[in-house]
Amino acid sequence: xxxxxxxxxxxxxLARGDVSSSELVDHTLKRITAQEDLGAxxxxxxxxxxxxxxxxxxxxxxxxxxxxxGVPVAIKDDxxxxxxxxxxxxxxxxxxxxxxxxxxxxxxxxxxxxVGKTTTCEIGLWPFSESPEYGCARxxxxxxxxxxxxxxxxxxxxxxxxxxxxxxxxxxGSIRIxxxxxxxxxxxxxxxxxxxxxxxxxxxxxxxxxxxxxSVQDAALLLDVLTGSxxxxxxxxxxxxxxxxxxxxxxxRRLRIAVSFRTAFGVSGRLDPEIRAAVQRLxxxxxxxxxxxxxxxxxxxxxxxxxxxxxxxxxxxxxxSMPNPRPEARTEIEAKIGRIVGKRLLPxxxxxxxxxxxxxxxxxxxxxxxxxxxTAQPPLKVGAFDGAGYHRTQSGVAAACPYAWxxxxxxxxxxxxPAGFTRSGLPVGAQLLGHDSDEATLISLAAELEAVEGWxxxxxx
Numbered sequence: 001x002x003x004x005x006x007x008x009x010x011x012x013x014l015a016r017g018d019v020s021s022s023e024l025v026d027h028t029l030k031r032i033t034a035q036e037d038l039g040a041x042x043x044x045x046x047x048x049x050x051x052x053x054x055x056x057x058x059x060x061x062x063x064x065x066x067x068x069x070g071v072p073v074a075i076k077d078d079x080x081x082x083x084x085x086x087x088x089x090x091x092x093x094x095x096x097x098x099x100x101x102x103x104x105x106x107x108x109x110x111x112x113x114x115v116g117k118t119t120t121c122e123i124g125l126w127p128f129s130e131s132p133e134y135g136c137a138r139x140x141x142x143x144x145x146x147x148x149x150x151x152x153x154x155x156x157x158x159x160x161x162x163x164x165x166x167x168x169x170x171x172x173g174s175i176r177i178x179x180x181x182x183x184x185x186x187x188x189x190x191x192x193x194x195x196x197x198x199x200x201x202x203x204x205x206x207x208x209x210x211x212x213x214x215s216v217q218d219a220a221l222l223l224d225v226l227t228g229s230x231x232x233x234x235x236x237x238x239x240x241x242x243x244x245x246x247x248x249x250x251x252x253r254r255l256r257i258a259v260s261f262r263t264a265f266g267v268s269g270r271l272d273p274e275i276r277a278a279v280q281r282l283x284x285x286x287x288x289x290x291x292x293x294x295x296x297x298x299x300x301x302x303x304x305x306x307x308x309x310x311x312x313x314x315x316x317x318x319x320x321s322m323p324n325p326r327p328e329a330r331t332e333i334e335a336k337i338g339r340i341v342g343k344r345l346l347p348x349x350x351x352x353x354x355x356x357x358x359x360x361x362x363x364x365x366x367x368x369x370x371x372x373x374x375t376a377q378p379p380l381k382v383g384a385f386d387g388a389g390y391h392r393t394q395s396g397v398a399a400a401c402p403y404a405w406x407x408x409x410x411x412x413x414x415x416x417x418p419a420g421f422t423r424s425g426l427p428v429g430a431q432l433l434g435h436d437s438d439e440a441t442l443i444s445l446a447a448e449l450e451a452v453e454g455w456x457x458x459x460x461x
Contacts, residue, residue, distance in 0.1 A: 180429025
């Protein structure tokens with residue numbers, strides 16, 4: 001069945017006429033309905049998607065070709081889609097967006113059909129995708145566990161076979177963590193690579209949107225579609241020299257890979273021994289592929305001072321922009337910290353960027369890539385933090401996920417790759433972390449790893 005194909009394979013099948021967009025979208029909608037208990041979607045655009053598929057079929061029949069013409073995809077519920085609300089999991093008197101976000105505009109320009117908006121947590125704060133107002137997303141590998149967050153609905157939609165790829169956003173690991181916990185590839189691009197417009201400086205520079213997919217090739221294709229700046233974006237990047245899809249097809253040179261299990265100063269958390277063993281196994285595999293692999297730790301310094309003002313001020317901005325919001329108490333506390341402290345320290349946090357780039361960037365004098373765990377713990381149980389206050393939630397999730405957020409402060413790219421499964425059958429992941437704007441090296445290396453690991457063949461029952 002063509003719906004089981006990857007993103008690039010679906011696009012090729014549509015171009016050949018082996019399947020119609022209407023058939024693909026119909027199968028997608030049926031799978032979403034059949035797996036409603038996973039809670040992957042907040043909004044399903046059944047009627048609109050079917051109508052758009054008919055138009056895509058007409059365009060295909062007339063010989064038009066675009067990268068994703070007629071292919072169904074999903075977006076996260078932090079992204080404006082004209083005619084739909086963007087509650088970001090917070091209850092309130094939300095009004096439908098009057099215009100598409102730049103991400104949606106680029107997806108539509110590539111011919112993609114957006115079948116729905118996926119479940120998240122309030123303002124993307126946590127590594128789970130649960131909220132009192134909009135329910136929870138569950139992990140297709142075991143519905144008792146979370147698929148992660150805050151892009152957990154997007155991860156569940158892909159891992160569950162509802163769509164071949166989906167868009168997520170990552171402000172402290174929110175693409176890479178769900179990818180790790182659902183056996184997917186998740187790419188956090190370089191800051192400014194993908195426009196967040198109408199948000200011109202998303203979460204003050206720590207958040208960027210990117211792809212979740214089963215394969216590196218599919219994630220790279222979707223990243224190519226999403227890549228580009230809006231004239232009003234604070235961060236602007238030159239177009240990459242070559243496409244990311246081409247990078248996925250190009251073997252990497254012999255690389256120097258630093259393996260690190262160190263967390264940033266002040267962040268505690270016990271690394272699960274099964275995750276440590278999984279990352280060490282991948283390190284050995286990379287050595288077998290001919291790369292120079294050795295232990296070495298980045299010097300993170302006071303990197304946390306670059307995160308807290310940006311994140312808390314960003315939450316305050318989101319809540320303050322909403323009409324009559326009804327957030328959880330722990331979300332309101334985060335916003336209050338942002339209003340009182342975060343916004344005052346925000347100029348200092350941004351001024352620290354050059355210092356932190358120099359300090360952490362020293363690791364790239366002798367390494368090309370840093371390999372770390374993506375999370376310290378396997379997937380959490382659904383409801384693990386139900387009713388928990390701010391302090392317990394914040395300390396608990398920091399211990400579970402201490403590895404991803406540092407690269408958001410730096411703005412540099414990172415890619416989660418599947419690293420295997422725990423004895424109980426839950427997926428875990430590892431991060432390939434790169435230097436400034438070096439997504440291509442990470443994608444090339446991840447594709448080489450995929451070819452020998454074969455993670456795309458493993459799917460939940």
